[in-house]
Amino acid sequence: MDGGGIVFAFYVLAAVTLISAAGVLVSRDLLHAVLFLILTFVGVAGLFVLLSADFIAMAQVIIYVGAIAVLILFAVLLTPRAGRNNGETKFALPGILLAVCLAAVFLFVIHDVAWTTNDEAPVLGADQLGEALLTTWVLPFEIASVLLTAALVGAIMLARTPQEEAEDALA
């Protein structure tokens, strides 16, 4: 796993990720932004492959590209046509401020943390990951699933029409 190929692949994937991330910001068309976002997700999945985290890379594609991006596309479809192409810049200044703050925090963390480096590729198979999630990290894992269930119930509550609520109140 050494040699020029992997370095080349890293730079190509990094370029794809960054350029498409820039595309998300720059494009005025909402749909184009979503498509660039999908390309960003794919690029990040490629970077995971380079880190020999195959399972996480595949999960990234399945969850982010297969599910979340499709849900975003669904949301775009349900947006009225006028809201898609005008590209309002009302929030540009606060957005830039927030981004600068976030970048500062990230740079601070990257610079100050003493990263441990390891010459050998860690074994990160699906079985190790599953074992870790269901033994050591079982509590955060279960809390996350409770949170998702709560979000699901909340979405159903929000989407109900007044008639349905009235019917449920009678029952």
Add this chain to the structure above:
Amino acid sequence: MSIPVLALATDHWYDLRDLANISDAILDGADKVLPFGIVYVLAALIGFVASFLIFVLPSQLYLGVYGERKIIGRIQSRYGPNRVGPFGLLQPIADAVKLLTKEALTPKESDRAVMYVAPIIFVMPAVLIFAVIPFGPRMVFANVPVSLLYFMAISSLPVIATFMAGWSANNKYSLFGAMRIVAMAISYEVPLVMALLGAVVVTSGAPYAGDFLNGLALQDMVLWSREFHIWVVFVQPLALVIYFICVSAELNRTPTDIAEAESEIVAGYLTEYSGMKWGLFYGMDIGYALGASAFAATVFLGGWTFFGLEKWVPPWMIFIGKTHLFYFLFIWTRGTLPRLRSDQLMAFAWKFLLPLALFNIFLVATERMIWSSQDYAKGLIYVFAVVNIAVSIAAVYGWARFLGYRPENTPVRPRLVKNAGGYIPVGSEANR
């Protein structure tokens, strides 16, 4: 992979039972003569030519286009293509030439870039799927440890391409098609993954040659059915049924092709496409169906094994035969079943398939616990097979009845409206 694949074939180059031998021999020879790097180009060329000759040409063109039209023609009491060449055998080539020479129109108000890119993005995953499919003991291009997840990941990509196609055409029927396909993809992805999880639970962790099988790797699933002399489909019949229905919905095969329903929304997301751009969508629909069939043959039908026959017959021939057998199911349902309504399909995914898939996981997980506590006794898996087939049939029938399926209420023979005394809705009291 640390698990040794049993040496079925020798590694002599002339042993055609595994085509990897001959390609390895050619590449080794070339590596000694040619400068560094050329060998990779040569490998790509060999792969392209070999896959084209043994798989793409017979499957895509002949089973996919010609065979499908011919078989559906026979199902519907027609002749099918019979004018171009003997028995109409040159029909696919004529079709391809026609498509290549046709003009590919782009509507003026469309999103030109997205509309241009969509067919290209649609083609890529169909090719990528075959990277992890094991055609033989050594004939797997990328034997990654998570190849089952790789398949899942890749098969979720074409939805985005079809959405791009439907959106960019700037046509309301295209948009309807895109919206339907996105809704259907979200719905059918869930029971599909649940069904495959059942197959993974059965195979993963089983002992094999001093090691344990990795249920997420397709090659290991084939080795499982080789080791225990049973195909996964017998242990997981319900999973195969759910997989088949979900995959035919995701691929827009005809009983569930609401995204391009001609009678409702012209041609859905394909409405504004013409020429070879349309041809790419059409051809790759067959490519995806073949990929899904190859995947089902690997996971559920034992891949390149056939109860010992693989020692005598080239394993890749067995595999291709199984793939085409499964593909015939797609053709069969396409030729015989009427199209479902959009809301019926959604209700079917969430109310029928998902509970059954969850029940299947519960069942198979219980059996898996019993199996590992019995030290993976080989005979026990046949007991599980009998139990699972019986329980699956009972579960499907019971859950259908619970949801209101009453076959005895529908009239067995057609009743003339006049004799029945006017129109009576099916299922009303007078009809019983």
